[in-house]
Amino acid sequence: MNELCNLTAVELGKKIAAGETDAVAAMQAVIENIEAKEDELNCYVTFDKEAALKRAKEVKKLMDEGKLSGPLAGVPVAIKDNMCTKGMLTTCSSKILSNFVPTYSSEAVINLEKAGAVIIGKTNMDEFAMGSTTETSAYGVTKNPRNTEHVPGGSSGGSAAAVAADECFFALGSDTGGSIRQPASYCGVVGLKPTYGTVSRYGLIAYGSSLDQIGPLCKDVTDCATIMDIIASYDPKDSTSIKREKYDFTSALKEDVKGMKIGIPRTYFKEGLDGEVKDAVLKAVDVLKQRGAIVSEFDLDLVDYAIPTYYTIADAEASSNLERFDGVKYGYRAKEYDGLHNMYKKTRSEGFGPEVKRRIMLGSFVLSSGYYDAYYLKALKVKALIKKAFDDAFTKYDVIIGPVAPTTAPKLGASLSDPIKMYLSDIYTISLNLAGLPGLSIPVGKDKSGLPIGMQLIGDCFKEDNIIRAGYTYEQAVK
């Protein structure tokens, strides 16, 4: 493997800035690696070598002319396939968008391109981000680079696996219920779901609009903060975008947790949690304690209600968000049909996979007349209560720490047969989406079979600096 591939994004950026290498060489290194591993891993849905090299050359030219610089200028990046990329196939890993080429790029991608990052291609995911294993993709499963008999997690499985396999230097993912943090945990990389409203959703093909948030998957916390500096922005094109006081995340990269109050929710460590995962996370908490953090246990209410609440809201929104895929304007259309309604029916029956159909049906049901109050409206009320439970906790703690997922990555094929079990595995991550909170997933060891274990650091809204600081301190301590 080309040595460049071992570098983090920031390390590579520094080397490029110093003239020790350049955007094209970096892209070539990544391409070599992709060509060697992709047959087995399948991280990418769309990867066009020539186009990627062309983009790298354009960036190199601008950098040579002194028109472009920055910490990530010239660094190759992978984009989850649910973010629009102008002129580049964007499928959401679904047959229904098998031929969809957007006319515009999502805001997060534009921000990256302005900073000089070079797009390698589009990564595999669960179809429309619905799934926790990247097995619901219409373009084949992605395998976990740490152990190819296991899933990489999902839905941003392609992005996490690409980072873990050095098939990119960093990647963008999206997180609606844990879709960045859980695959980061399964693949042993760093992933951040920012506070809702921090990264523009413009151009992100919606799953659950009120929960979706774009964030980085990367090799370490330094990369994570650096990427956040670039992709976070106030975007008037996204009504849910929030104008933050500052967009500086890298200043939180400090090795200092003295006096930081860390809360450990007992409910996150009860039955259902794998013993090895539990031990690894608590051991990591001890590391922070040794560095001066004040750690105490507490009870976080309503955790048990998070899953039904989440699936009610996310599926309701999804059932409406996915209505536009109808064969009329873009994407797949059934070959043979008889009249308009038959065209809709066949296009959607053939174009969507089973998990997407299941969630559209669930979502349509909870919104239907006579059930709206009992399901959707009630879910919104529980959502507000969950937010309040976290608000209360954050009056006492700076950071809340727990596991990312109950187990390490399951074996390929083990989850799809039992969707409820798959839904339950989201228990530790989804509350953050319901409450809009930021969450950082960092690797804290491996289980007996060598599969990575992740720790989740939860911050209050707009307090990414606390979790970045804690994550960075841990990372430096165990280096």
Place this chain on the structure above:
Amino acid sequence: MAKNYETVIGLEVHVELATKTKIFCGCTTEFGGAPNTHTCPVCTGQPGSLPVLNKQVVEYAAAVGLATNCTITQDCKFDRKNYFYPDNPQNYQISQLYLPICRDGHVDIELEDGTKKAVRIHEIHMEEDAGKLVHDDWEDVSYVDYNRSGVPLIEIVSEPDMRSAEEVIAYLEKLRLTIQYLGASDCKLNEGSMRADVNLSVREVGASEFGTRTEMKNLNSFRAIARAIENERARQIDIIESGGKVVQETRRWDDNKEYSYAMRSKEDAQDYRYFPDPDLVPVHISDEWLEEIKSRQPELKPEKMVRYKEEFGLPDYDIGIITDHKKLADIFEETTAICNNPKKVSNWLMGETMRIMKEKNEDPENINFSPANLAELIEMVDKGEINGKVAKEVFTHVYEDNIEPKKYVEEKGLKMDDNADDLRKTVEEIVSANPKSVEDFKSGKKQAMGFLVGQVMRASGGKANPQMVNQLLSEILLNM
């Protein structure tokens, strides 16, 4: 003996707002344009695109609500109405169900016989318009044009308070005039910027329960509305009289055939699965913003009528006609501001302007001349620079081509001729050329005088000062 029936009518009125850009994106709302040229990722429902609310829509909707005595919902929300149809690019329409911007208003109407009545408004909500389907008659293909997709609409929903076509038309006229005064829409029924759906049921006079109602669509003129109401009332009474039951359904009016047919019944009614649009944040209309909107409310017809009486001393009749159209009132005020002669301005508007408009079958909306030109014309008559006949002729050109009267009169040589010597010569010529008329006059036939005046005017090319002509003629004839 036939029973007596009462018609119960409620209206749903859609009004296209006069914003420059669409409700959720920056595309122009301009009518026309090649198909799909006034579009962007948002109004064509591209994956990943997001709506951003145009604040002007809120301001217009609130202005209409204030003018119709509604309560403004200061925290309102948008909801998605889910249904599949190709003219609706997202397959959901962004509308308002749970918290519409305006509620509980009323419009006061007055009928021909002077009866006054308040029609209550249930709510006014904001929503987006759909695109347009174009069916190819030659090939088995339909196309869709999204230029209209995302054009802002308000829907004004009345209570079932109207009892006749006359009340419906009075309500619609009042609504239209109010909205035009606000500048919120041009409200053209024939172009679809104002569309009314009629909910109608009948019941026996004195009954306390409403009958089953139908909803009538595709009504493109006040005439069509009136005829559809009569027709639907008769249809429902026929059904009831023959022992049947009215079916709750949506019907479509065919104005050429003067009848309606069922589009869909209540059984086919879709479940729209309304829920709050998560892509939009709730709309908060702060007290300050609401005050600002209030302070910008223009003077509406009732206040204008009072002011015209006090400020200009116009007769009630004039006031009624002029304030009945915002455009006429605007022209009146602007012209009066220049020439300071309200009654004369009113005369020109009610006389010649109305006459030409009627002749050309046009609306006051079509008036294009500038008030400055009308003011100039009035001043020229006042100063005796042209006579009344010439003035009328010049005005037709003002109306049609917005010419500048002074320049025009000079170019065409239409200035009033009051050179007494020249005129005396012309009069003498006419008198000696018409001995028969002179004789008639002397023998007491006074109408002969009129004939002679006409002859002199003609000889002067219409430019002679009529008063002087009269004076000179009498003088000469008496001395003969």
